[in-house]
Amino acid sequence: MATSVERSPESGEDAYSTIRGELKQYSFQTEPVPRLHHLDPRVEALMRAEKPVVITDTNLVKSAFHWDADYLSSNIGSAKQTVYSSYKNKFLYYDDKKLPQFPDLQLATKHEEMTFKEFTEKVKNHKKGDKIYYLQQALNDSVGKSLVLDFIKFNWSWATEQQKKYKWGALTSNLLLVGMDGVITPAHYDEQQNFFAQIGGFKRFLLFDPSMFECLYPYPVYHPHDRQSQVDFDNPDHERFPNFRNLYGQEAIVGPGDVLYLPIYWWHQVESVPNHGMTVSVNFWYKSGTEEKIVYPLKPQQKVAMMRNIEKMVTSAINNHEEVPHLLKTMVLGRYT
Ligand SMILES: CC1(C)c2ccccc2-c2ccc(C[C@@H](CC(=O)O)C(=O)C(=O)O)cc21
Numbered sequence: 660m661a662t663s664v665e666r667s668p669e670s671g672e673d674a675y676s677t678i679r680g681e682l683k684q685y686s687f688q689t690e691p692v693p694r695l696h697h698l699d700p701r702v703e704a705l706m707r708a709e710k711p712v713v714i715t716d717t718n719l720v721k722s723a724f725h726w727d728a729d730y731l732s733s734n735i736g737s738a739k740q741t742v743y744s745s746y747k748n749k750f751l752y753y754d755d756k757k758l759p760q761f762p763d764l765q766l767a768t769k770h771e772e773m774t775f776k777e778f779t780e781k782v783k784n785h786k787k788g789d790k791i792y793y794l795q796q797a798l799n800d801s802v803g804k805s806l807v808l809d810f811i812k813f814n815w816s817w818a819t820e821q822q823k824k825y826k827w828g829a830l831t832s833n834l835l836l837v838g839m840d841g842v843i844t845p846a847h848y849d850e851q852q853n854f855f856a857q858i859g860g861f862k863r864f865l866l867f868d869p870s871m872f873e874c875l876y877p878y879p880v881y882h883p884h885d886r887q888s889q890v891d892f893d894n895p896d897h898e899r900f901p902n903f904r905n906l907y908g909q910e911a912i913v914g915p916g917d918v919l920y921l922p923i924y925w926w927h928q929v930e931s932v933p934n935h936g937m938t939v940s941v942n943f944w945y946k947s948g949t950e951e952k953i954v955y956p957l958k959p960q961q962k963v964a965m966m967r968n969i970e971k972m973v974t975s976a977i978n979n980h981e982e983v984p985h986l987l988k989t990m991v992l993g994r995y996t
Pocket residue numbers: 743750751752753793794795834836843844849853855929930940942
C-alpha cells in the first residue's frame with residue numbers, strides 16, 4: 660500500500676480526466692460542480708446561493724503541501740490520534756454519545772487511538788483482506804512545533820474574509836484527514852459550513868441538494884448514525900426507499916490545492932480515489948450565521964432543521980425512542996396523505 664501522498668507531475672488537468680475515467684458509476688445522474696479561480700465573480704454568486712464550488716489558487720493550505728506520511732510521522736508529535744478502522748472501505752460516521760441507547764448496533768467502523776507512526780505502519784503493511792484505516796484528528800495544540808508553524812501559515816486572511824463576507828459563525832474545528840486510498844465516507848450531511856481543503860491525493864465528492872432529503876432517507880435523529888443516509892448506494896433497497904430513484908446530484912474531484920465549498924446541510928459522499936495513493940485533507944468547519952429574519956417560502960435547509968427539531972422534541976417528550984415511530988406514524992398515516 661503506497662503511503663506516499665500523490666504529488667506526481669500528473670496532477671495537472673490530465674490527472675483529473677484520467678481519474679474521471681476510472682470512477683465507479685452509480686444508478687443516479689450527476690453534473691459537475693463548477694471549478695473556478697478564487698477571483699472569478701461567479702464564486703461569490705455560488706457561495707451567496709449556498710451552492711457548492713471548487714475554488715482554485717486560494718493558497719489556503721499551501722503551507723501544508725509537504726504534509727506527507729513521513730513528514731507527519733516525524734512532526735505531528737507522539738500523542739495518540741483518532742483513527743477509524745473497518746474491514747470494508749466504507750466508514751459510516753457514528754455519534755458515540757447515542758450508542759448507549761443502541762446496545763446491539765453492529766458498528767462496522769471501529770474507533771482506535773494510535774500514534775501517527777503506528778498508523779503509517781498499518782498503512783504500509785496493509786495487505787488485501789486486512790483492516791482499512793482512516794485517521795481523523797482535530798488539529799490541536801498537541802501537534803509538533805513545525806506543524807503549528809505550517810498551520811499558522813494557512814491563508815487565514817482569505818478564510819477570514821470569506822467568513823465575514825458570508826456572515827458565517829465561528830470556526831469550530833480543523834480536522835486532519837489521512838485516508839488509505841479507496842476509503843469512502845458514505846452519504847451524510849453536516850450542520851456546519853465547510854471549506855474542504857485537499858492537500859495530498861485525490862477525493863471524489865458526490866453532492867446532493869438539501870431538498871434531496873426525501874430521496875436519501877436519513878436515520879432517525881436519535882440514532883447513532885443521525886445525519887447519514889440509510890440507503891446502500893451500491894445496492895439500494897427500492898422497496899424501503901422508493902424515492903431513491905429520483906436522486907440526482909453534483910460531482911467534483913478535488914486534488915492538491917483545491918478547496919471545495921461544501922454548504923451546510925448539503926449531502927455528500929466522499930471517496931479517496933482508488934490507486935492514487937493516500938489522501939491528506941484538512942477541513943474548516945464554521946457555525947452557520949444566525950438568520951437575520953425568516954423569509955418565505957422556507958429554504959429546504961430550514962425545513963430539515965425544522966424536522967430535526969420536531970424529532971428531538973417528540974423523542975425527549977415521550978422519553979423513550981422506541982415509542983417515537985408509532986407516535987409519528989399515528990400522527991401522519993391516513994391523515995396527512
Ligand atoms: C468518516 C470519518 C473518518 C469519521 C468517522 C467517525 C466519526 C466522524 C468521521 C468523519 C468526519 C468528517 C470526515 C471528513 C469528510 C469526509 C471525508 O473526507 O472522507 C466530511 O464528511 C466532511 O468534511 O464533512 C470524515 C469522517
